[in-house]
Amino acid sequence: MLKFLILWDIFGRNWRRLVKKFLPELKKQYSPDFMIANSENMTSGRGAVVKHILEMKELWFDCLTWWNHSFANLNDNETYINSSDSIQIRPANYFDHPEYPVPGKWYKIIEKNWKKILVINLLGNSFMGWHIYNPFMKVDEILAETWNNFDSIIVDFHRETTAESYALSEYLSGKVTLVYGTHTHVQTNDEHILSSWTAMITDIGMVGSLHSSLGQKFESRIPNFATWINIFSAKNEVDMWPGLVNGIYVEIEDRKCIKIEKVRLIEKV
Numbered sequence: 001m002l003k004f005l006i007l008w009d010i011f012g013r014n015w016r017r018l019v020k021k022f023l024p025e026l027k028k029q030y031s032p033d034f035m036i037a038n039s040e041n042m043t044s045g046r047g048a049v050v051k052h053i054l055e056m057k058e059l060w061f062d063c064l065t066w067w068n069h070s071f072a073n074l075n076d077n078e079t080y081i082n083s084s085d086s087i088q089i090r091p092a093n094y095f096d097h098p099e100y101p102v103p104g105k106w107y108k109i110i111e112k113n114w115k116k117i118l119v120i121n122l123l124g125n126s127f128m129g130w131h132i133y134n135p136f137m138k139v140d141e142i143l144a145e146t147w148n149n150f151d152s153i154i155v156d157f158h159r160e161t162t163a164e165s166y167a168l169s170e171y172l173s174g175k176v177t178l179v180y181g182t183h184t185h186v187q188t189n190d191e192h193i194l195s196s197w198t199a200m201i202t203d204i205g206m207v208g209s210l211h212s213s214l215g216q217k218f219e220s221r222i223p224n225f226a227t228w229i230n231i232f233s234a235k236n237e238v239d240m241w242p243g244l245v246n247g248i249y250v251e252i253e254d255r256k257c258i259k260i261e262k263v264r265l266i267e268k269v
């Protein structure tokens with residue numbers, strides 16, 4: 001049996017405090033074989049610098065996924081994210097023009113305990129406001145070449161709408177082991193195993209501040225929503241209590257997901 005612990009949207013400097021505080025307890029409870037997280041907001045709410053990626057590696061994370069701020073720190077991390085031992089991946093469905101290759105690796109193969117796991121990061125199309133390659137077509141192209149080579153395929157679907165999450169999960173049912181949604185920072189209460197043994201959850205949620213807007217202070221967010229003028233830049237995120245750790249725990253046996261369970265821990269103040 002393969003046991004996965006997946007934590008999401010590790011936000012700003014709070015992640016260091018929360019992940020380090022709660023990880024020993026989570027490891028003791030779940031004894032995960034594989035750990036995955038997202039780092040799109042890890043360094044001051046924008047992407048991740050190499051120093052922080054390596055801190056996650058030291059904590060035994062096998063793979064980090066991205067999106068919105070994937071390339072916010074290219075000056076710092078371009079060499080690392082292009083290297084074969086990078087644990088940081090970026091979404092697979094950017095337009096990858098042969099003359100203008102997008103930096104970073106679009107997949108991670110984790111080999112451990114004689115098992116081989118493929119992690120794919122995809123972007124949704126609905127209301128994301130970016131021109132991207134179709135995620136349904138992209139994942140089909142990937143799976144046409146790879147499925148038989150892996151003990152498990154995990155898809156992180158970074159999207160805005162619940163409908164697109166359900167549509168992709170059903171589309172991939174029986175083709176991958178797990179489809180989990182990310183991006184809204186709010187954990188959904190719909191984790192389940194589809195009829196074909198593929199598990200899904202619409203959104204895992206975030207590791208950040210419980211009482212916040214996307215992990216940011218309200219004085220950064222309320223003016224933007226109140227005026228719809230984007231001139232009120234986000235205040236530097238500082239430690240905000242109480243902390244929230246969202247994620248999922250998943251068990252996989254013979255390529256079938258047999259258990260998916262939400263993780264939701266709120267710090268006691």
Ligand SMILES: [Fe+2]
Binds near residue numbers: 158
């Ligand atoms: Fe996002």
